Amino acid sequence: MKLIITKQEVERKVKWLAGQISRDFAGREVLLVGVLKGAFIFMADLARRMKTPVKVDFVCLASYGSGTRSSGRVKITKDLETSVRGKNVLIVEDIIDTGITAQYLFHRLRSRRPRSLRTVALLDKPGRRRVSFRADYVGFTIEDHFVVGYGLDCNEEYRNLPGIYVVK
Numbered sequence: 001m002k003l004i005i006t007k008q009e010v011e012r013k014v015k016w017l018a019g020q021i022s023r024d025f026a027g028r029e030v031l032l033v034g035v036l037k038g039a040f041i042f043m044a045d046l047a048r049r050m051k052t053p054v055k056v057d058f059v060c061l062a063s064y065g066s067g068t069r070s071s072g073r074v075k076i077t078k079d080l081e082t083s084v085r086g087k088n089v090l091i092v093e094d095i096i097d098t099g100i101t102a103q104y105l106f107h108r109l110r111s112r113r114p115r116s117l118r119t120v121a122l123l124d125k126p127g128r129r130r131v132s133f134r135a136d137y138v139g140f141t142i143e144d145h146f147v148v149g150y151g152l153d154c155n156e157e158y159r160n161l162p163g164i165y166v167v168k
């Protein structure tokens with residue numbers, strides 16, 4: 001495995017993202033919606049860096065149909081416990097790849113009438129998009145490599161690595 005983003009670079013970026021988001025929300029409460037499982041570490045660090053009041057909740061999504069995400073069909077396997085209606089909601093993703101997951105979740109949550117709805121992604125692979133989706137806040141834009149660490153896995157391994165690695 002090759003290290004592409006160090007622990008220190010991740011920490012700096014998370015702090016910077018939290019600063020941008022906190023400034024944009026200017027003291028208003030934000031509901032962070034983490035997409036399990038990959039976002040759990042990023043969300044924990046982001047939440048601790050935020051300067052505005054935050055609440056947290058989680059969703060879990062899965063692909064169905066052909067059995068792969070490339071089928072483009074997604075369903076919610078664990079929904080939020082909180083109502084988003086009238087709230088400032090921030091979807092927290094570890095990575096946006098084809099964009100299918102983020103776009104699906106965005107549309108589902110938007111239909112529940114939040115006051116505002118934005119997305120933050122630590123990693124973005126725009127070269128892999130199959131649907132048009134842009135996160136409001138992006139940490140690192142990366143090439144089309146399979147990456148692990150900081151929440152991202154390969155067969156459930158490596159989520160606990162503090163940096164981001166390319167699997168060769």
Ligand code: PRP
Pocket residue numbers: 035036037038039069093094095096097098099100101102152153
């Ligand atoms: C990853 C990641 C995003 C999604 C992005 O989740 O956490 O949710 O894929 O891919 P997309 O843009 O092509 O839809 P994954 O299904 O690997 O599950 P995990 O978070 O539990 O590891």
